[in-house]
Amino acid sequence: MSSPSASRRSPFARPSDDGPRATFRQLLPYLFEHKAPLVAALVLGVLGAAASLAQPLLVSQVIQLVEHSQPLGWLVWALVALVVASALISGYQHYLLQRMGEGVVLSSRRTLIARMLHLPIAQFDARRTGDLVSRVGSDTTLLRAVLTQGLVEAIGGSVTFVGALIAMLIIDPVLLGLTAAVIAASIVVVGALAGRIRVASARTQQKVGDLTAALERAIGSVRTIRASGATTREIEAVQTEAVGAWRMGVNVAKISALVVPVAGVAMQASFLVVLGVGGFRVANGNLEIADLVAFILFLFMMIMPLGQAFGAISATNLALGALGRIQEIVGLESETEKDAAIAVSLSDDRTAAADAPAIAFQSVSFSYPDAVARAHREDDAEQADPLTGATSRVPEGPTEGVRDGVVLRNVSFDVERGTRTALVGPSGAGKSTILGLIERFYDVTGGSIRIGGVDIRSLDRDDLRSRIGYVEQDAPVLAGSIRDNLLLASPTASAQECxxxxxxxxxxxxxxxxxxGLDAPVGEDGIMLSGGERQRLAIARSILAAPPILLLDESTSSLDGVNEQKMREAIDAVAENRTLIVIAHRLSTVVDSDRIVVLDSGRVIGTGTHSELVQEVPLYRDLAKHQLLV
Structure with missing residues (x-):
């Protein structure tokens, strides 16, 4: 009987494709960031090649002296010195390449992290967190292989290859021709394998990203999984992804493994040809024994860099597969780039109109981008519930309204300066989306949002967000200490202020x-705090920043009656001379608001005070009745 997980498609599966491709030219900037060690490694490679090429010549002279019973003199010491020098050069070059490889990994990670954390929110909604983490961890590591597994050594080895080739041509062109024929055949085979290695590597890294995403999901929901008795099924799901990554890795290993015997066969075949034909030519008197020995030594010196080149081809194609995934993210437009040409600052007093509302929604419509809507539709289909099979309601946020594509429809209302406005309505009405649009996590698809009379699409995002405090519905708490969380938006706040x-x-x-005290750890996702404490800490973080506008999304949903009242008093105290927009399902927390905006299915169906809405808006009256407020 098959396991439960075997009969259903993995929630982490993705369409089969070859993944993003990168070119060698895209790899060069990462190498050229480290020009000094790169040049030093190349120079050492040339010096090492020269020391190696001199050794067969000295060996040939030693053999000739021995044949004629002449003293060796300084030749032995010179040969020993060359061997020692070659070893020292090789060792230091290896160190430089290892250090440079780590530098390439660091620079690629810094570039990727900086780009990733500046991406538009839509990219995070459409992509899986685990896959993004995999690109920073696993994919960047493969770039090291370009340096540490032969590329620069192969470039230096080309000097040895050319030098050995010239020396062999001088010694015996006939033997060189036979050797070249064998080597040419091996190069053709390796070239044919290179493309397959790159494609297989890209697929492998995608599977590693799928595995990371699966594991991140399981660990992040471990308490729910345990409570649902789904631990075994989740283990099987994650292990399925691990097996998939293993299979793709084995596929890469199979293709790469073909390169090794090709190099080995080329070396052995060349050696046997040279030994057989060369011995015959020595017997015929067409070649001196000393020259044959020198030719064989040069042959080994030529084969060695050839093996390095084959290894470099394999390593480079592995790296290019990973680099394609890195460049896919690096090539995305960031928020700052999108705004750079048009953004202005609210700090310019001439920007905002003094008599304009603090916030004004003017015929705003909004639909999530296709990639985001598609991702969440797939989540609904795949995870209707991977644990119980049940289908839950669509939560507010990126999934609002994605089934018909439109989340907000012709929404208009004003928020006057220094007032409190509440947004109420059933789940999925678009309330959280409105706050996200004010923060410019997304831009409207129709109409406009104005702050101080200025369209926020013309404002610098960082300047805009510095004037807004935002407490999300899930009240996220960052791993670290209480102080770390409070100082996130107010890095200069004193301990007493905290x-x-x-x-x-x-x-x-x-x-x-x-x-x-303030340095007490809160645990991963604030697990060492209760739900209410996490929510209050998130609110404290925003209050400490003292922005002129506060956005509170269900800010008291996790609080008991006593703490809710104290929280309302704290918000009342800090709300003086500030503009507040509050979302709440419990109408008791917003009945005293200056204005209440009622939403349903992405539309505004009423605005006014509590008493006005009870009389004029049936939906609001029903909500109030259910909560015993009328």
Missing amino acids: IDVLHAVNLGDVLERNPL
């Missing part, structure tokens, strides 16, 4: 229960 804001949101007991 303590004061914690007491303001009723988190003083968190400081008291750990002797480390």
